[in-house]
Amino acid sequence: MAWRGQLTKNLRELRFLFCQSSPASSSARSFVENNYKELKTLNPKLPILIRECRGTEPQLWVRYDFGVEKGIRLEGLSEEQIFKALKEFAKL
Amino acid sequence: MGLGLLASRALRPAASRLLRYPPRHGLARAIGSTPERQSPEASAAQAQPDPAPELPPRKPVAGARVHLPNPEDAIEVFVDGYPVKIPKGMTVLQACEVAGVDIPRFCYHNRLSIAGNCRMCLVEVEKSPKPVASCAMPALPGMKIKTDTPIAKKAREGVMEFLLMNHPLDCPICDQGGECDLQDQSMAFGSDRGRFTEVKRSVVDKNLGPLVKTVMTRCIQCTRCVRFATEIAGVQDLGVLGRGSGEEIGTYVEKLMTSELSGNVIDICPVGALTSKPFAFKARNWELKGTETIDVTDAVGSNIRIDSRGPEVLRILPRLNEDINEEWISDKTRFCYDGLKRQRLNDPMIRGADGRFQAVSWHDALAMVGEVIHKVGPEEIVGVAGKLSDAESMMALKDFLNRMGSNNVMCEGNGKHPNADLRSGYIMNTGIAGLEKADVFLLVGTQPRVEAAMVNARIRKTVRATHAKVGYIGPPTDSNYDHEHLGTGPQTLTELAEGRHPFCSTLKNAKNPAIIVGAGLFEREDSDAIFSAIETIAKNGNVVRPDWNGYNVLLLHAAQAAALDLGLVPQSPDSIKSAKFVYLMGADDINLKDIPDDAFVVYQGHHGDQSVYRANVILPASAFSEKEGTYENTEGCIQQTLPAVPTVGDARDDWKIVRALSEVAGVQLPYDSVGGIRSRIWTVAPNLVSVDEREPTTFSTTTMRPNTNQKISPNDFGMAVENFYMTDAITRASKIMAQCSAMLLKK
Numbered sequence: 001m002a003w004r005g006q007l008t009k010n011l012r013e014l015r016f017l018f019c020q021s022s023p024a025s026s027s028a029r030s031f032v033e034n035n036y037k038e039l040k041t042l043n044p045k046l047p048i049l050i051r052e053c054r055g056t057e058p059q060l061w062v063r064y065d066f067g068v069e070k071g072i073r074l075e076g077l078s079e080e081q082i083f084k085a086l087k088e089f090a091k092l
Numbered sequence: 093m094g095l096g097l098l099a100s101r102a103l104r105p106a107a108s109r110l111l112r113y114p115p116r117h118g119l120a121r122a123i124g125s126t127p128e129r130q131s132p133e134a135s136a137a138q139a140q141p142d143p144a145p146e147l148p149p150r151k152p153v154a155g156a157r158v159h160l161p162n163p164e165d166a167i168e169v170f171v172d173g174y175p176v177k178i179p180k181g182m183t184v185l186q187a188c189e190v191a192g193v194d195i196p197r198f199c200y201h202n203r204l205s206i207a208g209n210c211r212m213c214l215v216e217v218e219k220s221p222k223p224v225a226s227c228a229m230p231a232l233p234g235m236k237i238k239t240d241t242p243i244a245k246k247a248r249e250g251v252m253e254f255l256l257m258n259h260p261l262d263c264p265i266c267d268q269g270g271e272c273d274l275q276d277q278s279m280a281f282g283s284d285r286g287r288f289t290e291v292k293r294s295v296v297d298k299n300l301g302p303l304v305k306t307v308m309t310r311c312i313q314c315t316r317c318v319r320f321a322t323e324i325a326g327v328q329d330l331g332v333l334g335r336g337s338g339e340e341i342g343t344y345v346e347k348l349m350t351s352e353l354s355g356n357v358i359d360i361c362p363v364g365a366l367t368s369k370p371f372a373f374k375a376r377n378w379e380l381k382g383t384e385t386i387d388v389t390d391a392v393g394s395n396i397r398i399d400s401r402g403p404e405v406l407r408i409l410p411r412l413n414e415d416i417n418e419e420w421i422s423d424k425t426r427f428c429y430d431g432l433k434r435q436r437l438n439d440p441m442i443r444g445a446d447g448r449f450q451a452v453s454w455h456d457a458l459a460m461v462g463e464v465i466h467k468v469g470p471e472e473i474v475g476v477a478g479k480l481s482d483a484e485s486m487m488a489l490k491d492f493l494n495r496m497g498s499n500n501v502m503c504e505g506n507g508k509h510p511n512a513d514l515r516s517g518y519i520m521n522t523g524i525a526g527l528e529k530a531d532v533f534l535l536v537g538t539q540p541r542v543e544a545a546m547v548n549a550r551i552r553k554t555v556r557a558t559h560a561k562v563g564y565i566g567p568p569t570d571s572n573y574d575h576e577h578l579g580t581g582p583q584t585l586t587e588l589a590e591g592r593h594p595f596c597s598t599l600k601n602a603k604n605p606a607i608i609v610g611a612g613l614f615e616r617e618d619s620d621a622i623f624s625a626i627e628t629i630a631k632n633g634n635v636v637r638p639d640w641n642g643y644n645v646l647l648l649h650a651a652q653a654a655a656l657d658l659g660l661v662p663q664s665p666d667s668i669k670s671a672k673f674v675y676l677m678g679a680d681d682i683n684l685k686d687i688p689d690d691a692f693v694v695y696q697g698h699h700g701d702q703s704v705y706r707a708n709v710i711l712p713a714s715a716f717s718e719k720e721g722t723y724e725n726t727e728g729c730i731q732q733t734l735p736a737v738p739t740v741g742d743a744r745d746d747w748k749i750v751r752a753l754s755e756v757a758g759v760q761l762p763y764d765s766v767g768g769i770r771s772r773i774w775t776v777a778p779n780l781v782s783v784d785e786r787e788p789t790t791f792s793t794t795t796m797r798p799n800t801n802q803k804i805s806p807n808d809f810g811m812a813v814e815n816f817y818m819t820d821a822i823t824r825a826s827k828i829m830a831q832c833s834a835m836l837l838k839k
Contacts, residue, residue, distance in 0.1 A: 012499050013659055017778055020790045029790060036791075040513065041798040047661045048513050052790050053778035059383075067488060067494030067759075071775065 005042040007090050013063040014039075014086075015049045016072070028058035031082050042056040062089040068077045109681040128638045136577075150174055150192030158190050159398065167233040170327040172240060177402055184226035185213055193239050196248060198276045198362045199314035200227035203418065205636060210255075210314050212277065214247040215239045223247040224716075245281070252281040257288045258308050258337070259363070267305075268364030270377045274312065295340045301348040301832040303355055303423055305372050311365035313339055317357040324420065325351040326552050326572030341365075350836050351572075352545040352816055355426040359410065359419075370427060372830050381734035384411055385722060387425040388480050388716045389823060391611075391647035392524070392546045393725030394421045398717055398736035400430075405429045405717055405737055411479075415525045415731065422545035423832065424817055429717075431826030435700045437712035438741020446636035449710065454752070456740065461709055462756035464692045465527040466671040470497025476668070477503040477660060478678025478697065479649030479820055482721025482733070483780050484769045485746030486655055488761060489677050491772070492750050499663035500671075503655030504679045507614035508665035515779075517623070519653055520547075520729040521641035522606055528554050530642060532602035533562040534595070536585065536611025536626055537809035538646050539569045542816040544726065546644060548572070561602075563595045566610070568807045570695065581808035582622060599633035606642040607635055611652065612812025620643075621802035627794045636792045645793060646726055648812055649820070650716075653724035657777040676703050677746060678713065680821050696749055698740075699821035708764055711753075713741035715822065719745045723781055729786045730779065 007014070013021055016032050018025035032050055033054035060082065072085050152158060158178070161168050171191035178187045181205070185195050198210035208228035215226045218236035223244055226237070238244060256278060295308035308614040313332070314589055318341060327350065329343050343349070349357075349492040357366050380399040383545045387394040389406075393412035408429050409549040410421040440457035441449040444837075465473065475493040477486045481503070490501045502510075511517055520528065527550045540548035554560050557574040562575035567583050578584050578595055587593040598603050613622050627643075629635075633643040647653055668674065668686050676682070678697040684706045685692060695707035698715040718739045724730050739745075748771055754761045763769045773780050779787035813819060815837060 011655060012663070013661075015659070015776065017775075018790075020788060033791065035795075036796055037798050038514075044798070046662070047659050049657075049659045049776045049777070050514055050791065051657065051738060051779060052515070053787050054785075057780045059775070063494065065499070066497050069551075069775075 003029065003047055003087055004039060007039070007043045007086075008046045010015050010064055011046060011056055012065060013061075015061040015063075016059075016074075017053070017056050017061070018058040019054055020052045022055070024075045025056070025058040027077055027079070027082070028060075031074075031079050032059065034079065037082075044066050051091050060085060060089075062086075098242070100307045106262065131161055131509055151191055153189045153194050154523040156189070160170045160552065167231065169231050169233070169237060169732055171236045171237045173236075177193070180229060180381055182231050184215060184217070184231050184235070187231040188215070188226060188237060188239055194629055195239060196281065197227060198273060198312060199316060200318075200358055201316050201585075202579050204316060204319040204360075206213050207315050207319065210257075210312065210556060212248060214244060214251065216241045216244045219403060229359070233804070243831045246280045249283065253283055253287070255312050256282060256286070258293050260292065260294075260307075260570060262310070266307070266310065266311075266364040267367040267372055268361075268722065270694045272364060273362035274306045293337050297749050298342050299346065299348065300343075300366075301350075302355065302828060302835055303369055303427055304349065304358060305367045305369040307365055308340060308342075309365075310363050311341055312363055313341065314362055315341070316360045316362065316716060317341060317366060320357055320360055321349070321351065323351045323556070324549060324553070324606075325353040325356070327351045340399075341624055348836060352422050352541060353420055353549060356410070356420045357712075367498060368407060368427075370430060375401055375406050380406060381736075383734050385717070385733045385736060386731045387421065388650035388733070389424050389428055389820060390422070390544050390546075390725060390747045391649055391652060391726040392416060392544045393650065393723055393729065393731050394425050394546055395731075396421060396425060400717075403737050405432050412538075416725065416727075417546045420546065420549060424819070424823060424829065426547070427828045428823045428826050428831070430828050431699075431822040431824070432715055432717055432737075433740075433777070434575070435716075435825040436743075437698060437700055437704070438743060439712060440742065441710040443708050454744075457709055457711060458753050458756045461711075461753060462758070465673055465757055471500075471667075472672035473498035473675070474662075474668050474671040474673070474678065475501040475675040476679040476682055477501070477651060478676070478680060479503075479505055479651050479656055480678055480822070481539075481645075481651040481655070482716075482719070482723055483654040483658065483748065483773060484721055484766065485677060485750060486651065486658055486660060487773050487776065488747040488754075489675065490658060490660055492754045492757075492759065493675065495754065495761070496757065500667035501660050502662040503651055504681050505614065505652050506655060507616070509619075509620055510614060510656060510661055510664070511620070511623075511797075512659055512661050514789065514791055514793050514796055515657065515728065515787075516641070516789035517797065518611075518641065518642040518645050518647070518656050520608075520646060520726045521645050521789060521792075523727045524550055527606060528557070529640075530602075530604045530606035531555060531558060531560045532598055532605045533560060534588075534599060534605070534607045534629070534758070535562065535564045535575075536607065536609045537613045537812075538608055538612065538621075539566065539571075539811065539813070540608070541569070541571060541814045542811075543610065543612075543648055544646055545816075547726070561598055563598070569811075582618075582625070582804045582806060585622065585625050585629070586804060589625045589632070591632060594747060596632070599629070599635075602633070604640050604642060605633050606644060608644045608646050609634075610809075610812055611645060612810065613679075616805075616807075618805045620800040621804045623793075624797065624800050624802075625804065627797060629792045636794050641789075641792065641795065643792065650723050650725070653726060653728060654722065654780060656775075657724060657780055658773070659776065676707070677750075678821065679703060680824075696746065697821065698743065699825050701824060702820040711749050712741060713746045714739040714743050715750060718743075721746075722770075722783070724780060727786060728779070728789075732781050732783055 214223040394417035395413040439451040680701040696711040
């Protein structure tokens with residue numbers, strides 16, 4: 001779990017996009033609800049942008065240096081799987 | 093009111109009577125005057141039997157929707173024989189509007205109290221001995237209202253004759269000409285000759301300051317301006333003096349009208365008594381092209397219409413938006429437009445070795461910037477977006493500098509370490525219109541009257557209507573509603589957070605408490621600690637519930653909300669102090685002393701304001717009146733500006749300049765159209781793409797934000813806006829705003 005405190009090493013920005021009410025976004029919403037506080041406490045300098053918009057597919061985007069971005073759709077992913085995706089992203 | 097409509101209605105009684113009654117003697121139609129037409133009373137007394145009038149169904153005036161809050165309380169009235177259902181308590185005039193009949197009026201205004209003194213709205217009501225003033229008469233069940241009978245028409249003609257008796261009839265030199273209620277209605281109800289042979293009265297003009305021009309002889313004493321000043325602007329200066337023909341509107345003692353909303357009296361004046369001073373004799377309203385856009389001088393995003401002729405903006409008028417500005421705008425919004433043609437940057441310029449600027453071509457300017465940006469290290473590049481920037485240009489700037497390897501892109505006004513994570517942490521969650529539901533306000537470090545005049549008008553409206561309590565923490569301020577000054581600094585905030593302050597119980601007992609935090613606090617070193625204290629107060633006072641979110645941040649600038657949404661968060665707070673390359677995109681309010689002497693400064697913007705003095709290269713950009721751009725206001729509502737006038741000189745849209753520069757610098761951005769840039773924004777902050785919508789937030793900062801170990805410093809809260817009239821590059825360039833700050837600011 002130590003990698004969670006090391007997000008700032010490679011990542012410059014983390015973005016969660018989801019819909020406020022759709023069932024497709026429910027896993028992303030609960031992920032943010034359960035883990036945002038911990039992630040932010042461990043990485044106080046990392047912007048974790050949580051953006052909601054009606055009808056948006058749940059997505060996770062990360063930004064590295066030099067404006068390189070990677071994204072993944074979160075629909076149907078469990079909390080475990082989202083963490084795994086995030087870990088992959090953090091490794092570069 | 094449309095002229096044609098009035099004229100057609102004035103003609104209708106005769107025409108409809110001809111159609112409704114079949115000719116008695118088999119004649120096709122009667123030509124000439126009949127006794128009943130010569131005396132209108134007689135024809136009315138004849139009583140229209142009207143068994144079942146075949147009227148086409150009518151729609152409410154201007155397509156308004158009628159909301160019946162309580163269907164049992166609805167009553168039915170008949171307007172010209174047509175039945176309408178209206179809620180109890182509506183006036184006869186409102187019932188007529190629901191039935192699609194526009195009643196002529198001068199004194200009645202639906203956002204002001206009812207005066208009933210112009211008598212223009214007289215209608216006939218069955219079983220009433222004389223015509224009634226419809227604006228002041230409550231509609232009763234079964235009432236039969238007749239709006240186009242000869243009696244009503246004759247009554248209005250009489251009123252009109254009296255009004256015109258003392259009116260100067262100087263329409264050819266009057267600025268209201270063409271949009272004057274008196275002019276329009278005299279076309280329908282005025283006589284073609286006068287019976288008045290005496291001398292017209294004249295009234296001395298009043299000096300109401302640099303914004304409102306008065307020609308008091310034209311005044312018809314409708315008292316709309318007096319009611320507006322007392323009820324909405326909250327200044328008790330205007331009043332009615334004298335009686336009879338000596339009656340006049342004035343301030344009694346020579347006094348300027350010092351309200352930030354004073355320009356609205358120009359709009360509500362039905363005649364040419366109060367007109368715009370800067371617009372005087374500039375144009376006729378039919379020569380102007382109107383462009384519906386939004387205002388960027390504060391974070392409210394008031395809906396406006398820019399009236400222009402050719403390349404020049406001639407005036408700015410409000411547009412109706414019930415959720416944001418109703419139908420008012422602040423004086424800064426209305427009169428800042430002359431700043432759009434002063435101090436403009438029209439050519440790309442490079443500062444030569446002698447320290448003077450030299451106009452160059454776009455090619456040369458971009459080539460130079462593209463060359464310099466590669467000579468510095470990525471972490472030495474800093475970008476600052478200005479307070480008037482639109483979302484598209486901020487997105488382009490952030491993408492460009494990110495691609496150059498810099499992570500230090502910020503927006504002025506958001507402080508050194510903004511927290512952009514949760515939208516609920518920096519927008520007005522209640523919404524501007526939602527503030528009307530609040531019953532207790534706690535203003536922390538904010539003076540809404542100067543920071544966002546329209547929000548202040550909303551708070552005042554609520555305080556007036558429901559006697560909501562207002563607590564205020566900050567320096568002593570000049571507020572136009574009753575408020576309790578709780579303290580001047582963070583000390584009081586700590587007391588409130590710990591529950592030691594008497595105001596805590598008020599907050600706890602409130603049904604819908606609203607906390608409004610000023611964005612001036614973003615700039616404080618201890619902002620995290622301050623916001624965490626405010627969140628504690630919100631938690632203790634039960635301010636955030638599933639059905640009510642009373643935690644609000646009142647932003648100061650038009651660009652702020654969108655900048656935070658797009659994540660313009662600098663990686664290191666003091667990056668500007670060690671920068672070698674600074675890109676200022678319309679940023680004029682940063683501390684220029686922070687920029688090192690050897691740094692290369694690019695200024696992209698529309699006005700030669702403060703930052704130009706430090707710039708090495710100037711790239712001219714278009715102002716808000718000249719471009720299409722997305723802005724997010726303080727409540728999170730997305731709106732777009734539209735170009736009203738062409739750009740000045742060789743200036744270009746902000747995002748296009750950044751896009752061109754990215755290509756010169758070798759890191760070409762993957763979009764080259766507004767559509768492309770918006771789809772890019774869609775992957776960063778999708779809410780910025782849904783125009784005219786407010787996306788509600790899911791999570792509240794009160795529960796989600798991690799604890800901070802910052803300490804609150806004892807320094808008192810400051811004033812975020814020192815001079816209401818001059819806050820940005822446009823208003824600082826405006827001559828009218830300079831006059832206002834010289835004459836109207838309270839020193």
